[in-house]
Amino acid sequence: MQSTEKKPAVVRMSDDPKKMEFTRSVLFDFHGVQMTKYFTENWEKIQNFQARPDDILIATYPKAGTTWVSVILDLLYFGKTAPERHTSIPIYERVPFLEITFPSMDSGVDLAENLATTPRLIKTHLPIQFVPKSFWEQNCKIVYVARNIKDNVVSYYHFGRMNSLQPEPGDWSTFLHDFMEGKMVFGSWYDHVNGWWEKRQTYSKLHYMFFEDMIEDCGREIDRLCSFLGLSPSAEEKEKVTTGSKFDNMKQNKMANYSTVQVMNHKVSPFMRKGKVGDWKNHFTVAQNEKLDEDYKQKMKNATLKFRTEV
Template identity: 75%
Template sequence: LGMKMDLPRPEMFDFHGVTMVHYFTDSWDKVQNFQARPDDILIATYPKAGTTWGSLILDLLYFGKTSPERQTSIPIYDRVPFLEIYIPSVKSGIDQAESLPTTPRIIKTHFPVQFVPKSFWEQNCKMVYVARNAKDNMVSYFHFDRMNMVQPDPGDWNSYFHRFMEGKLVFGSWYDHVNNWWKKKQTYSNIHYMFYEDMIEDTGREIDKLCFFLGLSPSAEEKNQIMYGVQFDNMKKNDMTNYSTFHVMDFKISTFMRKGEVGDWKNHFTVAQNEEFEEDYKKRMTDHTLQFRTEV
């Protein structure tokens, strides 16, 4: 994606019950037939929940020490391929994943759990799910849709707000996404479910928990280096992690590493919107074992 590209903004449509755009369904058959390996690691998220943050942590844990040059020469989106992406004249996520020279392969997806190719389950792959509270996730997604030409135009904030609640955004309903991945954990134990807000509160603690899940034990020095590398300001400065080289995005409209905070929703939600949102939220989020924080 080295060149500036003029892509038409895509239309949304219903795809097996989930709102999608063709950039993420055009390689459906290939994606569904993808052959996972037992040591593949899948990082799954609803868009804008902290995918890049989680991806960089994983990449540093596995390759930070052995190949430091990777950190300064390969953009994060090439180190961690996006499974379902298919943009004309760009290497597809599948092709990228299949040509990764390193092991383990860390692969990213925004699929709702029911779309994950079956071989990931058959191979009992480790999966890391990152979830972010609905309000901040919505705000982040709104700004992303403004600047990313692979996404439909978001329209105005109030209509976006309602479309979020209806689940009519790319990759479908946030509510279904976070709940169905959460439910899957009951029957598939190889899922580590993380929260963006916990990572903000104590990144080190969350890295420790992640390491326990992965069976890794980095040295104190390694961990310090990772903590430094994944700080918001450092990721924002770093051209290998800030998406400045990914030219379907217009940074004049908004940046990829935008704010990195919990609670920015307060700058966007009106009092009336917040009331409407809360009322609706209670009806949709009936599994009280899954709890989100909208401030830390």
């Protein structure tokens, strides 16, 4: 009998002088969550990661504002004492991606363990049940960012098109269908945002933010973040954080926009594409919008979590 499993496509980066090849990953079920090898190969080491009490974990579903909040936190903590970091060290080294095991690069765990900063800023896309237990045991502060489902799926689609390590995204309608089914790296959007939302009830050091709130009034959200973290930046320092984390400034900053990462083809779609609320209207047909609304109504009927798809 023939296997129905899709073979991973080999992606050749033609504009790369070394003509490096990257294999698009294939999804598989991993303890009930769709994952790829780039996030599970180092699993024992990830789960045994030793968090410290002053570590700050930035958690999100993919393409929900991870880099934005990472830049804000990095500027809040180190913008005054080491401003050169912002323009000389890539964000993925300043804020390591804990679970990634990436060809020809140090693993996220290794980068996190070798961070010399205090606090260590670490990012993850893991659903709540996969977070290494030491973060809870050490009572670490955690910042979670959530984004409305419609803009999130659009952003994730374009990310899949430009990132050679992601599974082949297919066309937009196929991707949207797979997204509703939870057939995405890091699993279901519904499970992810709700799992982290419910954790707030039992874990007080979790600050839950919304992408839409940040778009509406970033200064207000930075104030709320500072209150959670126990920080009191001066007006001047806060202004530098706000300016440095503006979307257009991050998009132009090579240390924030992932343009130095070979597996991402920015000619297909930039890593930082629009950074807006409501771009979903440029992608969804009326029928697709109605179908997602129905899916959302069913899967979120018992949730207390509320999102805005417009600001």
